[in-house]
Amino acid sequence: MSMRQKKALVYGATLLTIGLSLVSLITILPKPEVAGAREVKSNKANSSNAWLAASFPVENFQGYTSAFGYRRSATGGSNWEFHGGLDIAAPQGSYIRNWWAGRVLKVGDRNACGTHIIIKSGTWEHTYCHMEGNVEVISGRRYLVDRAGGIQIAEGQNIPTGYRIGRVGMTGRTTGPHLHWGLKYDTNYVDPAMVLREMFSQQQIARRGGSTINAQQSQVVIQESATTGDSGY
Numbered sequence: 001m002s003m004r005q006k007k008a009l010v011y012g013a014t015l016l017t018i019g020l021s022l023v024s025l026i027t028i029l030p031k032p033e034v035a036g037a038r039e040v041k042s043n044k045a046n047s048s049n050a051w052l053a054a055s056f057p058v059e060n061f062q063g064y065t066s067a068f069g070y071r072r073s074a075t076g077g078s079n080w081e082f083h084g085g086l087d088i089a090a091p092q093g094s095y096i097r098n099w100w101a102g103r104v105l106k107v108g109d110r111n112a113c114g115t116h117i118i119i120k121s122g123t124w125e126h127t128y129c130h131m132e133g134n135v136e137v138i139s140g141r142r143y144l145v146d147r148a149g150g151i152q153i154a155e156g157q158n159i160p161t162g163y164r165i166g167r168v169g170m171t172g173r174t175t176g177p178h179l180h181w182g183l184k185y186d187t188n189y190v191d192p193a194m195v196l197r198e199m200f201s202q203q204q205i206a207r208r209g210g211s212t213i214n215a216q217q218s219q220v221v222i223q224e225s226a227t228t229g230d231s232g233y
């Protein structure tokens with residue numbers, strides 16, 4: 001191969017690389033019209049003081065380890081990924097509590113989310129990943145089973161607010177024990193941190209003696225991400 005041919009090859013490869021990076025940037029980076037969250041007034045998302053009774057999802061909170069939204073791939077490299085939830089660190093084996101009363105939509109243990117449970121409460125859908133235990137089929141019905149934790153929950157079962165639904169584990173794609181907590185409102189992802197802030201502000205107002213909370217006192221506006229496809233955990 002002559003020097004000139006080699007140069008042409010390298011040049012071609014460089015162009016191809018730049019082209020590919022441009023394509024991946026365009027497809028992976030959030031486009032304003034795609035990522036631009038649709039605003040929904042919190043009083044539409046929920047009646048004004050409804051979240052007074054909501055439960056924080058872990059019993060032994062240690063910290064928030066990864067926020068909701070676009071981030072560099074957790075597995076390294078230069079890829080961006082959409083993180084469709086909030087990561088809450090807690091000791092392995094500590095209990096997870098149901099955020100809001102609802103019905104078990106699905107239990108699973110076969111993907112990056114690990115052993116997980118999805119609960120539907122009206123228009124809301126909440127997902128809990130990386131739990132202890134696994135899925136077992138008993139008499140044709142699918143259960144999330146964690147014997148050491150005393151957990152056995154069936155698909156279709158109704159679960160009250162604050163009920164223990166499992167324990168923090170390390171199943172699926174994770175580097176340390178934490179709960180990945182995902183929230184969707186009407187099939188769109190919602191940042192769980194916004195919901196937690198709203199819960200805490202309502203509970204604070206209530207503690208100060210307010211019997212009802214009006215929409216003006218509720219500062220947080222729930223934003224729904226337009227992203228509805230699969231996301232990182």
Ligand SMILES: [Zn+2]
Nearest residue numbers: 085087180233
């Ligand atoms: Zn996560």
